[in-house]
Amino acid sequence: MYTITDLYDLDHTLAADYLKGFTYPWEALKGIKELILKLGPTLGADYEEVKPQVWVHKTATVFPTAYLGAPCIIGPNTEVRHGAFIRGTALVGADCVVGNSVELKNVILFDHVQTPHYNYVGDSILGYYSHMGAGSITSNVKADKKLVIVHNGTEQIETGIKKFGAMLGDHVEVGCNAVMNPGTVIGRNSNVYPTSCVRGVVPADSIWKNNGEIIHKGEM
Structure with missing residues (x-):
């Protein structure tokens, strides 16, 4: 229930071939920067390198007060709204919303992802049509700074990584002011x-x- 194929339809991201190389999505977190640097120069004439290692599709809208840190890719018809802070290492798909006061860092956003208001998304992968309500965040480092473990009931999966926010599958809806722990x-x-x-x-x-x-929704 937590492999890449369980969570994501890979037809809706530029990272598809990259993600196919892993079993679990968190295994892909370490290589997102290198992926963007590899993809960027291959994107073609529909993308413009607006500054070094920052590629923005010509149909995307980036508001004047938004900050785009390198490296990042902003896909077709995506809006990056006022005050958004993309720290870097962000692969943002098509038809996405990166809203006011939203911060992205080391993330893959599939197509049609919405992070519209006051969200922090770090070291995370958000699936197709997933949505984070206003103020919801991914907490990506444990308070004790130890390596993150994925807990599934009594099962504990060692990830071997210190920074790991959340993996949201396709069509996930997160309510306002929710916190996803590491x-x-x-x-x-x-x-x-x-x-x-x-x-x-x-x-x-x-x-x-x-x-x-x-x-389970089938029990309702």
Whole structure:
């Protein structure tokens, strides 16, 4: 329930061939920068290198107060709104929204991802049509600074990495002001209640409630 093929339709990202080289999505986090640097010069005439190692599609809209740090790629018809802070190492797909006061760092956003208001997304991969409500964030470093472990019930998966935010599957909906703790994995078509504190694996087609209760949508 937490492999790349479980979570993502790879037809909706420029990172498809890259991601096919891994089993688990967090294994791809270390190489996102190199991926962008490799892809950028190959993107063709529809993209403009607006400054060194920053490629923006000609149909994208980048508002004047947004900051685009290198390296990054901004896809077709995407909006990067006022005050957005792309620190760098961000592969943003087509038809996305990177909203006001949103910060991105070491991320892959599939097509049609929305991070519209006051979101922090770091060391994370957000699947096709996933959406983060206002103020929801990915916490990417544990308080004790130890390596992140993915918890799935009694199963514990050692990731071997220190910085790991969240893996959101396709069509995931995250409510306002929710926090995804380090190592969170949310399966396709699942929902997270507003103001939730989420950790571990949330299965596909489920709802995470405020008290950590998980309900499968088929049981409703």
